[in-house]
Amino acid sequence: MIENSVLEGSRPWACIILAAGKGTRMKSEIPKVMHHLLGKPLIGHVLDLLRNLDIASRVVVTGHGSDLVRDYLAEFNVNPVVQEQQLGTGHAVLCAKAALGELCGNVLIICGDTPLLKESTLASFMEDHVSSGRILSLLTAHLKDPAGYGRVLRSGSEGAQIQGIVEEKDASEAQRLLTEINTGIYAVDSDFLFDALDAIGCDNVQGEYYLTDIVGVAVSKGVSAGAVSAAAEDEAWGVNSRMDLARAETILLDRIRKNWMEFGVSFELYESVYIESDVMLSQDVTIGPHVVLKGRTTVGKGAKLGAFSYLEGAEVPPGSTIPPFSNCKRSQGTASALLPGT
The missing domain is CATH 3.90.550.10 (Spore Coat Polysaccharide Biosynthesis Protein SpsA; Chain A)
Structure with a gap:
């Protein structure tokens, strides 16, 4: 409250x-x-x-x-x-x-x-x-x-x-x-x-x-x-x-990205990143161009997400590197299994 x-x-x-x-x-x-x-x-x-x-x-x-x-x-x-x-x-x-x-x-x-x-x-x-x-x-x-x-x-x-x-x-x-x-x-x-x-x-x-x-x-x-x-x-x-819905998406996405930047997250080509409101990021995370973050994805401190990677309901440990074009979903167990530096 x-x-x-x-x-x-x-x-x-x-x-x-x-x-x-x-x-x-x-x-x-x-x-x-x-x-x-x-x-x-x-x-x-x-x-x-x-x-x-x-x-x-x-x-x-x-x-x-x-x-x-x-x-x-x-x-x-x-x-x-x-x-x-x-x-x-x-x-x-x-x-x-x-x-x-x-x-x-x-x-x-x-x-x-x-x-x-x-x-x-x-x-x-x-x-x-x-x-x-x-x-x-x-x-x-x-x-x-x-x-x-x-x-x-x-x-x-x-x-x-x-x-x-x-x-x-x-x-x-x-x-x-x-x-x-x-x-x-x-x-x-x-x-x-x-x-x-x-x-x-x-x-x-x-x-x-x-x-x-x-x-x-x-x-x-x-x-x-x-x-x-x-x-x-x-x-x-x-x-x-539908036009109102698209306009709302643009505004809300911009707010979310700016809020995370103020928290200590870096975006490369930030306007290209799609990130939903339930996603949780940590300080010193770096997100590459055209990354998609959906659901209750969590990204640990200092992790790096490569360009065009797709994460849905994923858990990314601190210090991890997600390669470009990765597809990580909780149901696949991919992101949860990543270790720092991989």
Whole structure:
């Protein structure tokens, strides 16, 4: 858990992960959150993001391809529920209510298709929600191209007060020029959340119950609400298409490689190296061009990986040399058998 955090001693947190969407633009029978990014489904990256946060319970709302999603979730400490009818994000959150039991605290709501969000951003957002005493907080971002995202409406001096969120399909031409977007991430008082969801309707282009409408309910009731523009542009991007998936892979790969360089790993032609998020490296490891590292591969201190080598679930001892074009998999026992200097 995050140490020295204002979250310690605060009201308990629960998390609702929205993972019911089909992902029409993916052109696939596979549920959107089950499309793989660097070796694991999109929702796996979101669950990793939450691992170290002080959250008492996690509920995942599934829908399209529910069985496949639930099978994957079996290895995680989460409570899956099914949204039988796709009636919108507001309805999806209502489907999670029973699974939260008698929770009296804060609810973090996050989408299962946001693998680029950073743990530090989410932790800061939760801390800000608690320290400000707000009932409702919304995480926003400013995008150069906000097409496809709901726009944040503000008023007052320098736009200090949030007025609501308008989905792009319902937005006017003037509203579509706004660049502050809704990331789909909320921190909400549990009592207010479900009272507000009971009050919203489905009078919109989609005929759905929008979770975003709870912002308007908060404003109309004079409840303390705020939008925190804290997420960097690339963190806010969701994955809605194959192109989005490819873009997310590029961004996440670059982060992983840079993090390992800061730790003490050297890359030759670093942009050519493919490395998944569960791979563990040690200091003074040298990785040659076009190396592929997958699964739970571990590489010991000072090891050298030759160009075009492929390692999947492998264990490379300290000081070892993997020759160029090697193919090492745990199932083959190859990498585990390598000795220093081989």
